[in-house]
């Protein structure tokens with residue numbers, strides 16, 4: 001009996017996008033959905049109460065970072081990550097693989113796992129499928145991710161092939177090492193870069209393990225947008241239709257819509273929270289850099305079409321002032337708005353699927369966001 005189940009509610013007749021619901025031991029959430037990222041057991045500057053208020057039902061946290069600080073023993077002693085951070089909704093943890101490959105240099109990939117150095121202290125560390133499962137079992141997330149190799153983009157075919165084969169062997173070891181199958185679901189990660197036959201091989205290997213959900217990894221790593229869409233076009237049909245499909249590391253509004261249209265149910269990205277701390281906002285009319293001088297005397301809201309409490313109560317001029325002065329409250333306001341904006345966008349996507357008009361919605365949204373202009377910024 002798996003603790004994670006997927007219920008397909010409806011398929012959009014215009015696009016094939018899926019409207020569904022994922023059930024977890026910590027509640028259910030409607031899909032397609034966006035998961036705010038809480039790297040160190042906090043979505044930077046947001047309280048769990050605020051996340052609830054904006055209807056976030058699932059957040060993501062990072063195994064690698066929590067392993068280093070405060071260490072999984074402390075989280076286990078606290079009663080698990082939900083209790084530790086006072087978040088009662090669902091939590092997904094990544095495996096640490098991405099950080100090992102992106103943050104640390106001097107890494108050595110071996111069959112048993114990866115030897116590397118702590119990006120903070122330089123200390124030698126080792127992460128393996130078994131260790132990644134042990135840490136995630138201690139954290140107690142509802143959805144755990146298999147430990148995979150994240151090859152760089154671009155990678156040669158031969159490198160990618162041996163990497164995919166290793167990721168499949170590691171996924172088997174993860175399943176074997178997973179100690180709490182009744183309360184935590186393990187998702188596999190389909191790799192293979194832009195090579196269709198390797199994505200197919202990866203999907204077949206992982207689907208044979210009958211895991212409760214599957215992710216697509218190795219995208220949003222610097223490849224052009226049309227490459228990502230092409231990979232999604234041939235990869236999502238390889239994924240079981242009765243299980244959730246998660247596209248890792250994607251959070252720009254256009255990619256969320258493009259992904260949903262290709263049958264993706266779950267997304268996560270640091271983009272909305274990271275750019276918020278630089279004073280950049282996502283709005284219905286495209287991106288807005290609120291720290292720019294032209295907003296110094298602009299007493300209107302960040303986005304006149306947004307009904308979040310930030311847009312109802314605070315002006316561009318005030319938020320600009322706070323951010324220019326490095327005031328924490330300024331970062332809180334832009335972060336709240338950006339997350340609200342993306343969660344609201346996913347709600348609009350779900351409504352459009354329910355009404356069989358996601359294709360029309362995409363056209364309208366892209367036009368208003370400025371994505372149809374030749375010099376459009378990618379978010």
Ligand SMILES: [Zn+2]
Nearest residue numbers: 306308311337
């Ligand atoms: Zn707003």
